[in-house]
Amino acid sequence: MSKSERPNQLFRNLNAKVASIPMILTALVIFVGGSAWTVLYSFTNSKLLPRLNFVGLDQYYRLWSTPRWLISIENLLVYGVLSLVFSLVIGFMLAALLDQKIRFEDTFRTIFLYPFALSFIVTGLVWQWLLNPEFGIQGVVRGLGWESFNFDPLYNSSIVIYGILIAALWQGTGLIMCLMLAGLRGIDEDIWKAARVDGIPMWKTYLFIIIPMMRPVFITALVIIAAGIVKVYDLVVAQTSGGPGIASEVPAKYVYDYMFFAQNLGQGFAASTMMLLSVVVVIVPWAYLEFGGKKRV
Amino acid sequence: MSDHAVSLPAATGAIRLEASGPRGPKPRHVFSRRNIFLYGTLIVVALYYLLPLYVMVVTSLKGMPEIRLGNIFSPPLEITFEPWVKAWSSACTGLNCDGLSRGFWNSVRITIPSVILSIAIASVNGYALANWRFKGADTFFVILIVGAFIPYQVMIYPIVIILREIGLYGSLSGLVIVHSIFGMPILTLLFRNYFSSMPEELFRAARVDGAGFWGIYFRIMLPMSLPIFVVAIILQVTGIWNDFLFGVVYTRPDTYPMTVQLNNIVNSVQGVKEYNVNMAATILTGLVPLVVYFISGKLFVRGIAAGAVKG
Numbered sequence: 001m002s003k004s005e006r007p008n009q010l011f012r013n014l015n016a017k018v019a020s021i022p023m024i025l026t027a028l029v030i031f032v033g034g035s036a037w038t039v040l041y042s043f044t045n046s047k048l049l050p051r052l053n054f055v056g057l058d059q060y061y062r063l064w065s066t067p068r069w070l071i072s073i074e075n076l077l078v079y080g081v082l083s084l085v086f087s088l089v090i091g092f093m094l095a096a097l098l099d100q101k102i103r104f105e106d107t108f109r110t111i112f113l114y115p116f117a118l119s120f121i122v123t124g125l126v127w128q129w130l131l132n133p134e135f136g137i138q139g140v141v142r143g144l145g146w147e148s149f150n151f152d153p154l155y156n157s158s159i160v161i162y163g164i165l166i167a168a169l170w171q172g173t174g175l176i177m178c179l180m181l182a183g184l185r186g187i188d189e190d191i192w193k194a195a196r197v198d199g200i201p202m203w204k205t206y207l208f209i210i211i212p213m214m215r216p217v218f219i220t221a222l223v224i225i226a227a228g229i230v231k232v233y234d235l236v237v238a239q240t241s242g243g244p245g246i247a248s249e250v251p252a253k254y255v256y257d258y259m260f261f262a263q264n265l266g267q268g269f270a271a272s273t274m275m276l277l278s279v280v281v282v283i284v285p286w287a288y289l290e291f292g293g294k295k296r297v
Numbered sequence: 298m299s300d301h302a303v304s305l306p307a308a309t310g311a312i313r314l315e316a317s318g319p320r321g322p323k324p325r326h327v328f329s330r331r332n333i334f335l336y337g338t339l340i341v342v343a344l345y346y347l348l349p350l351y352v353m354v355v356t357s358l359k360g361m362p363e364i365r366l367g368n369i370f371s372p373p374l375e376i377t378f379e380p381w382v383k384a385w386s387s388a389c390t391g392l393n394c395d396g397l398s399r400g401f402w403n404s405v406r407i408t409i410p411s412v413i414l415s416i417a418i419a420s421v422n423g424y425a426l427a428n429w430r431f432k433g434a435d436t437f438f439v440i441l442i443v444g445a446f447i448p449y450q451v452m453i454y455p456i457v458i459i460l461r462e463i464g465l466y467g468s469l470s471g472l473v474i475v476h477s478i479f480g481m482p483i484l485t486l487l488f489r490n491y492f493s494s495m496p497e498e499l500f501r502a503a504r505v506d507g508a509g510f511w512g513i514y515f516r517i518m519l520p521m522s523l524p525i526f527v528v529a530i531i532l533q534v535t536g537i538w539n540d541f542l543f544g545v546v547y548t549r550p551d552t553y554p555m556t557v558q559l560n561n562i563v564n565s566v567q568g569v570k571e572y573n574v575n576m577a578a579t580i581l582t583g584l585v586p587l588v589v590y591f592i593s594g595k596l597f598v599r600g601i602a603a604g605a606v607k608g
Contacts, residue, residue, distance in 0.1 A: 015510030016429035020437065023422045023485060026478050027437045031444030034455035050454070097339055110591070111343045113598065114350075117590035119539030121556045122583040125563050126349040129356065129572060130369070140368050170349065178598055227446050234541040238560055255450040260546070265454070272450040283446050 035276060042269035050265055059270035069271065072249045075161045079168070079250070080229040086169055087225050088218065091176025096206060098177070099184045109181070113174035120171065124238025127167035128154060154240055157247030164239055164248060171235075172228065176221050183217030184210070219286065226282045230275055251275050357381060357577035364572050380571070384578035389568070390561040391550070397578050399551075400558030404538055404585075406469055407554055411476035412533040416526065419481055423488025424514050428500050438485070445482035453546055460547065467549045475543050480536065484529055491525040492518060524596075531593045535586040555582050 045055045063069050094112055098105055115123065130136045133152035141149040153163025187210060195205040211218070233252035240248045251271060259268035352369050357380050359373040367374075386396040393399070425431075426438055456475060457466060465471035495518070503513045519526075544554040553561070559582045563575045590597050 013429055013431040016425040016431055016434075019421045019425050019510070020431075020434065022418045022477075023441060023481060024437050026481050027440040027444060029459075030452055030456065030478055031440055031447060034452035035447055037455045038451050050458070094342065097335060100335055102335060102339070106594075108339050108343055109598070110594070111346050114587065114590055115346065117535055117586040117597070118583045119541065119556050119586070121539075121541050121560050122579050125559070125575065125579045126353055128563075129576065130349060130352060132369075132572075135364065135369055135572070137369075140370060143368060170346065174346075223446075230448050234556075237541070238564070241564060252448065252450050255453075256542075256546075259454055268450075269454070272448065272453075275448040276451045279446055279448060283443070287443075 038269050039273050039276070042266065042273045044266055044269075046265040046269070048263045048265070055266075059266045060274075063267060063270045063274065066267075068246050068249055069251070069254055071246055072251045072254050075248060075250055076229070076232075078161050079165055079232065080226070082162075082165055083168055083172075083229060084222070084225050086165070087173055087176045088221060090169065090173045091221065092180045092211075094173065094177040095180035095184055098181055109178070112177055115171045116174045118171065120234035121238045123167050123171045124164075124235045127163070127170070128239050131163055131166075155244055157244045160240060160244065160248040164235060167239060168232070168235055172225070176225070179217055179221050179224075180214070183214040187213055219289065223282070223286055227279070230279055230282075353576045353580050357384075357573055357580055359573055361571060361573060380573035380577040381581070383571075384562075384574045384581060388562050388574055388578060390553075390558055390565065393550070397555060397558060397562065397581055400553055400555035401581070403469070403548075403552055403558075404555040407472055407476070407544075408534060408537045410470075411473045411480070411537050412530060414473060415477040415480035415484060415533055416529050418477055419484030419529070420488045420519075420522075420526070421514065422481070422485045423490075424492050424518055425510075426485070426489045427492035427495075428513070428518075429510060438489070441482045441485060449479070449542060453542075457546070466547065467552065469548070469552055472543060472547045472552075472554075475547055476533075476537050476540070479543070480533055484533070487525065487529060487532075488522075491522055495521065527593075528596055528599060531589055531597050534589055538585050 041050050041052075042059055043056060044051060044053050045058065046053070098108060102108070131138075131152065131154045133139065133155055138149060138151045141151070153159045153166070191209060191213070192205070195209060200209075231252060232250055233256070236242060236248055236250050236253055242249045242253055251274065255268050255272045255275065258264045258271060262268075355372055356364065356369060358376045358378070359367070360375065360377050360379070363374060384396060385398050385401075387394055388396045426434055456478075460466040460471045460474070465474065499517060499521075500513065503517050508516065538554075539556060540554065541556045541560065544557045548554065548557070559578050562578055
């Protein structure tokens with residue numbers, strides 16, 4: 001590609017450079033600059049306005065001794081692990097079902113994917129209504145005669161995070177299913193024929209042959225789900241506003257509330273830096289695997 | 298020559314006729330155990346996915362007395378469109394009682410310029426990255442892609458400061474800029490991949506004919522890449538319409554997008570909860586992306602697949 005533009009390269013590419021200014025600005029000013037700024041100010045005691053008054057790791061000590069943050073982290077871990085596992089399992093199973101050369105495949109796929117088009121706010125509000133203890137699923141089952149039936153995740157602080165998980169899975173599994181389906185379609189038909197000739201049962205073929213072959217798809221899905229987990233915010237705001245009490249708080253909400261309501265910017269910056277750190281922990285091994293893998297081939 | 302050309306389709310037709318005997322897999326019984334399990338599972342799951350939509354619609358068509366007495370799954374005894382009218386034109390957020398219509402028009406005024414601006418920037422970026430690579434371009438691109446994974450919370454406040462400095466904090470144009478910034482990584486990737494997959498001879502031929510950077514972009518790349526533009530539009534319209542975080546951070550109550558206003562209406566603590574109005578408002582907010590989704594069909598799937606798998 002670069003062969004054709006050897007003469008006068010600097011001058012000839014001027015247009016491309018000018019056209020790339022928004023990208024360069026975004027990359028340097030917002031992504032690098034903004035992140036560095038936030039990390040830097042997380043070491044200050046900024047309250048209402050950002051001030052460069054360094055206090056070392058104070059904000060982090062305070063952060064990790066605040067019950068609300070600890071609950072947020074615990075919720076994020078529970079929600080994260082479960083949504084990762086369930087999204088992958090449900091997504092793959094739905095894709096495998098759709099891959100059986102069934103009729104009305106498009107219809108089914110459209111139905112499984114439509115929640116993905118809806119916003120988290122809409123998703124959260126619908127499920128808030130469905131899980132309403134008085135009128136929702138619990139009310140309906142009780143009305144049928146099972147008086148002691150209990151299903152009120154949004155009003156029970158020990159299980160509220162599962163109520164949010166239900167909504168999140170309803171919204172997001174369709175996307176994972178689509179990724180998995182694309183992966184399944186990319187697998188050579190001959191593999192299936194060979195497995196059938198050898199008399200390997202279908203579930204074994206999936207488990208030991210197909211899934212290992214779909215490793216890149218699983219990694220992509222994993223990264224997408226993981227990136228979404230850390231960002232989870234709107235869903236909680238819409239469904240429970242963090243309640244009951246502070247039982248369903250998440251880190252992203254902690255950041256927002258401390259920056260814009262509690263007027264404690266330093267805490268918000270420290271919390272968002274922790275979020276950044278958690279993403280780095282996920283991304284770096286993935287990047288290493290991806291790029292390491294490409295070099296080997 | 299012409300004789301040959303005419304006889305060719307006829308010959309293939311004959312072959313096709315001969316080969317139309319027993320071919321393909323063995324026909325299966327419609328009600329085999331496998332089919333019952335397969336379709337049974339799929340239908341149950343499909344009903345589960347459809348349930349919330351059904352409940353939303355049904356609830357929004359009932360009156361409040363009926364909701365209090367009845368079952369959320371039962372169809373409405375008396376269909377009323379009152380909740381829809383109220384949700385659109387007179388539901389209250391705080392002291393404002395002009396309904397969701399304000400949020401809807403705000404969202405329209407946010408979404409249209411954001412989609413145009415973000416796609417214009419990203420397509421030119423992608424084109425420069427695919428065909429006019431300059432030294433360092435790939436570095437910026439990698440930063441951009443890695444940046445897509447940084448939680449927005451990390452960059453929210455610096456952007457508040459920047460927007461305040463240039464006097465756009467709280468305005469719709471400020472939000473448009475924010476959407477263009479955060480749409481850039483995925484869109485640039487999408488366009489870069491698409492333009493790189495186009496035959497390079499095209500680009501070379503245009504260069505030989507003397508076309509420059511913008512000439513090639515507008516006269517060759519743009520007309521040839523309409524599908525990817527449609528995919529990008531679908532991606533951006535749904536993404537920007539559904540955004541909540543940026544809306545709540547970068548706008549003021551009178552410029553709130555629809556999602557923010559919806560959340561304020563439904564989760565307001567004052568007053569009696571009107572579940573039917575809430576559900577009507579929720580459907581109204583979800584309607585735009587749903588319409589986009591159902592119209593675009595396979596393109597939507599291709600969009601998210603392209604955006605996700607190739608990443």
